[in-house]
Amino acid sequence: MQLVNGFTLMDYAEKNHLVLPAFNTTNYELTAGIIKGFEEAGLGGYIAISSSNLKLSSPKIIADMVKSVMKDISTPVALHLDHGKSFEDVKACIEAGFTSIMVDASHLPFEENIKEVKRTVEYCHFYGIPVEAELGAIQGKEDDHISNEDAKTDPNDVLEFVQRTGCDMLAVSIGNVHGMDLAPNLDFPLLQKIAELSPVPIVLHGGSGIPFDQVRKAKASNLIKVNYGSDLRQAFIRTFGEAYESDHNEFDIMSLSKKAINNVEARVEAIIKEVNNH
Ligand code: G3H
Ligand code: ZN
DSSP, X not given: OOOOOHHHHHHHHHHHTOOEEEEEOOSHHHHHHHHHHHHHXXXXXXXXXXXXXXXXXXXXXXXXXXXXXXXXXXXXXXXXXXEEOOHHHHHHHHHHTOOEEEEOOTTSOHHHHHHHHHHHHHHHHHTTOOEEEEXXXXXXXXXXXXXXXXBOOOHHXXXXXXXXXXXXXXXXXXXXXXXXXXOOOOOHHHHHHHHHHOSSOEEXXXXXXSOHHHHHHHGXXXXXXXXXXXXXXXXXXXXXXXXXXXXXXXXXXXXXXXXXXXXXXXXXXXHHHHHHTO
């Protein structure tokens, strides 16, 4: 199957009453595990890569790899830029064939956040690609980005932000955290208030560590997408770590890579099914 356009994927989620998981990749093994996991679960979603992770490779390398691995599957998957940190990254990803974009200007003051998102939306919509934007700041560690700021999304800003930016999905800060070091503590009344005010569906970052029943509960608040990064990275790293721990002379990178793919695939399949009670 070819990569699916982000708007098409959003329609698919709405029609089928699904929450779409977005899984962050870094390399071939994570990519293969993620795509196989989607196929095994029989449901669609996002494969994503963050701006900071793109420093390791490039939008084109990632897009070519994902497209090539996607050939063997039949479930709809969009390729998403996660936490897009610059307009240059956004343009490079669109050019490489990404089908969904996030611009993260949440660290900027309100008016500057709006300005940055608005110009990204104008650019991406010209190419028929949807844009996710973030309002409020999410605490924790995301790749090489560490945020100590815990600024929950202010519901009073939501409608104005979405209307003035034209964004298609809204990432919120409601006690969700990035990484495994902090414990999430979701504020459901706040989420519900935001959802009632937002004309677009909601995105939850920091999926790793959020109990699945809470993700399912958030679905009632127009949740369309939930992001997973650390969970899969641990499944990948653990494979090599355990092999090294049991034998310091271990050097069979090929069979360990295959094992890592299988371990990532199993996590992806389990997460997709848990999130959607499938
Ligand atoms: O954007 C990516 C996610 O928010 C990943 O968060 O590593 O806590 O699952 P996580
Ligand atoms: Zn995130």
